Amino acid sequence: MRVAVDDMIEPKASTTYLVGDLVCFKSLIACGAWRESSSSTQMRHFNFIDSDRGIASANQQGNAVISAHVDVDQSIFTEATITSADQIQFGEIPKVISNIPNRRFIFPVHIGNSSDVPNVHGALLS
Structure with a gap:
């Protein structure tokens, strides 16, 4: 079953990032490591510095x-757009x-x- 969790993930999906931005993805729901869902390792848009804390x-x-x-059988997702400066x-x-x-x-x-x-963007990196 798919359930909308747009309010559970920060920063919001409507945020557009620039190449070089630091992003700290976080959720109000307890979750495991963050990652980019992609079929190709060549097309990674984010480099996760600390996947457990969501820092990329x-x-x-x-x-x-x-x-x-x-x-085990549940994941949360958000979309992100990255543009050049x-x-x-x-x-x-x-x-x-x-x-x-x-x-x-x-x-x-x-x-x-x-x-x-x-x-x-996102939580303070402290």
């Missing part, structure tokens, strides 16, 4: 079906950059249509 990176544009087993913007850049050995510089990068769009 969006690697390839296209449509994907993400699933998790609830019981329209633009890449640098955040605040240091005024001076040098080539001093072991000196690090951090450049915030915003991927997407604006700097307001988050690149992390």
